[in-house]
Amino acid sequence: MKQFLLVFIGGGIGSVLRFLIGKFLNSPQTGIPYGTFTANILGSLLIGFILGLAAKNQALNQNYTLLLATGFCGGFTTFSTFAYEIHVFLKSGDFISFAFYTIASFILGFLAVFAGIFLVNYFWATPKGI
Numbered sequence: 001m002k003q004f005l006l007v008f009i010g011g012g013i014g015s016v017l018r019f020l021i022g023k024f025l026n027s028p029q030t031g032i033p034y035g036t037f038t039a040n041i042l043g044s045l046l047i048g049f050i051l052g053l054a055a056k057n058q059a060l061n062q063n064y065t066l067l068l069a070t071g072f073c074g075g076f077t078t079f080s081t082f083a084y085e086i087h088v089f090l091k092s093g094d095f096i097s098f099a100f101y102t103i104a105s106f107i108l109g110f111l112a113v114f115a116g117i118f119l120v121n122y123f124w125a126t127p128k129g130i
Contacts, residue, residue, distance in 0.1 A: 003066050010071020014043075018076050032097060033085045036078060037105060043077035044109040048116025056124050 022035030050069045054060040060068070082105060089098035 006063055006067040007071040010067040011075035014072040014075030018078060036081050036085060040077045040082060040105060041108050041112050043073050044112035045116045047073040048113035049120055052117040052120030056120055
């Protein structure tokens with residue numbers, strides 16, 4: 001039951017933060033979803049960092065991993081909103097925005113996960129000889 005509560009709390013906080021970022025960054029004038037893009041890329045960086053820490057000498061226990069990776073990052077990032085937004089681009093005939101948003105989201109999302117893992121390995125590297 002404790003694990004469900006941790007995921008619930010983390011997901012709620014992540015969802016509210018994503019909502020606030022979308023409220024401030026999404027552009028109704030241009031229709032470009034900067035907020036969703038920012039949340040997804042930042043969330044990718046965070047999950048790479050969190051799971052990198054969890055894998056690194058058990059630096060995070062299972063409860064923190066559930067709270068932060070499954071809960072917070074799960075609530076903070078959003079594939080469903082991303083999918084809807086690319087649908088809107090296609091429906092409106094804005095193929096250029098569709099292409100840039102889709103490609104940038106995938107490429108930068110993957111790179112952000114790798115960057116998070118790299119940061120953990122760089123800053124928490126075990127010194128040689130120990």
